[in-house]
Amino acid sequence: MLLGRILDQTATRWPDTDAMVQGDRRLTYDQWNRRVDRVANALADSGVEAGGRVGILTRNRVEQATAYFAAQKLGAVAVPMNFRLSLDDLVHVVTTAETSVLLYDEELADRVASVRSELSPVEHYFSTGDDPDLGDPFATLGADAPATTPDDGDVAPTDLAVMMHTSGTTGRPKLVETDHRSVWANAMACLAEFDFRHTDRSLHVAPMFHSADYLNVLLPSVLAGAANVMQPRFDPERTLDLFESESITLTLGVPTHLKRLKDAGADGYDCSSLRLVMSSGAPVPDDVADWITTELCHDHYNVYGLTETTGFVTLRDSTAPAARPNDYCIGKPFLNVDVRLIELADDARPTDTVERGDRGRLIVRAPKLMHGYYEQPEKTDETLHGEWLYTNDVALLGEDGRYYMFDRIDNVVISGGENVYPLEVERTLRTHPDVADCAVTGEPDDDLGERVVAYVVPADESLTADAIDSYWLDEQTAVADYKRPRAIHFVDELPDDL
Incomplete structure (x- = not known):
């Protein structure tokens, strides 16, 4: 037709x-x-x-x-x-x-x-x-x-x-x-x-x-x-x-x-x-x-x-x-x-x-x-x-016959030989009650090849990088430690080039 x-x-x-x-x-x-x-x-x-x-x-x-x-x-x-x-x-x-x-x-x-x-x-x-x-x-x-x-x-x-x-x-x-x-x-x-x-x-x-x-x-x-x-x-x-x-x-x-x-x-x-x-x-x-x-x-x-x-x-x-x-x-x-x-x-x-x-x-x-x-x-x-x-x-x-999305292949960060998908890290960071928004990317690292970096828009100005790190290590259990952001930058809004 x-x-x-x-x-x-x-x-x-x-x-x-x-x-x-x-x-x-x-x-x-x-x-x-x-x-x-x-x-x-x-x-x-x-x-x-x-x-x-x-x-x-x-x-x-x-x-x-x-x-x-x-x-x-x-x-x-x-x-x-x-x-x-x-x-x-x-x-x-x-x-x-x-x-x-x-x-x-x-x-x-x-x-x-x-x-x-x-x-x-x-x-x-x-x-x-x-x-x-x-x-x-x-x-x-x-x-x-x-x-x-x-x-x-x-x-x-x-x-x-x-x-x-x-x-x-x-x-x-x-x-x-x-x-x-x-x-x-x-x-x-x-x-x-x-x-x-x-x-x-x-x-x-x-x-x-x-x-x-x-x-x-x-x-x-x-x-x-x-x-x-x-x-x-x-x-x-x-x-x-x-x-x-x-x-x-x-x-x-x-x-x-x-x-x-x-x-x-x-x-x-x-x-x-x-x-x-x-x-x-x-x-x-x-x-x-x-x-x-x-x-x-x-x-x-x-x-x-x-x-x-x-x-x-x-x-x-x-x-x-x-x-x-x-x-x-x-x-x-x-x-x-x-x-x-x-x-x-x-x-x-x-x-x-x-x-x-x-x-x-x-x-x-x-x-x-x-x-x-x-x-x-x-x-x-x-x-x-x-x-x-x-x-x-x-x-x-999944076992329920449904498909679950992670990220795009071209977004992958290879850190210490492990594949890290930024979208997965972003979703985890957003579960923190004081994170309003975030974006994750990779940057060169002498030791890891690439390290995971997060740009975070805080919902509470008192939020610190240590607090996010502790949350990742002690409270969330869904995502492995090697995917944890190694650097966190607090910003008022997300950069356009991420």
Whole structure:
């Protein structure tokens, strides 16, 4: 199935159902489908062909979703971008992807204008505003174009549909190539795993330039004929109000969103329509997870996935055990996903598996993996090994059949010949009642090769390094002594370069 046909099919089945809601704007599936067709035909008239690149630099809004689907109907490639990208990275993504069309939020006009001379591939600029000096208004694009579905006869399921950039831990963002078939397979798995329904009303809180919301919430919602409520900016009170006023049934957020909802409190709001809350990007603190299942809805899934896997890999439901100090539970494999743990050596093969309870590199096999990294064949070869995708994540399989995450391979500190994972040390330090936050890294050491160093934000100014050392040696029992920080630096906030 080609992605553009999803919207055609849904508009035929449920033409009068709410499709897009943003503030006072409401479009039924029939209205939205016609709007998408007009935009697609207008883009075709401007020179966008199958395989062409449509850049999208916006917050969650109707225009963003419209541009996504217009590109898919043409067989073009949607290139969503984080509106927080540095200007250098923005130029890098636009030029590397050879983006010929750029839709951007009106509020980003000054940033786009400042680098416009460097965006050489872009031939057409469209703004979500109505000031022609900022770019052609997207609202008028396709006003005179036919509301008929473009011919996609030359588009194949294995053709690229989306290029999303990774956030990256080092260097420039990488562009992940994903085809129609992979996105479709992921959407169908989400439809079944989370029981998306025609009666659902999905609130889009997490930014749709990331894979989590676009691939795992928007697309299955459209498949099911569910309503999509857009929230361009997260505000906890506004979110709680939308839960009530729009009878929201499901949403996905990052742990920060959920913590802020908890801090705001749901008293005075009717959230009884909610049936599912999803979270991704990091573990959710236990007190926040407990609040979700007692105050918002019974079902809460924390999911682990990658842009390279076109969405989710594992999910942890609300019955899973709490995170332990030295790891956190990422749950069981997602529908139609194989997960395996192999030895940590660079040359380890998919058959070099580790014993249950031992740490290993997490690798993934599924019908929804990326094609590769655009114009980075060496990086692609490092990640894709036949039908398996090698992540850089270290995990173990517990006796309960759930996977537990430790850290990233490239974060490891080798101290005295022993592997120390900073994330494990950080989780242990945060169990100290007077540690507000911390970050752990390694630094050269003449004796150990590397020593473990912690940067600690104290919750109590009287906290000392000796107190932390004593706590580690005398009170915590989960993590070995050789992983103990050998140097502790107290800071008001964490350094940006850790």
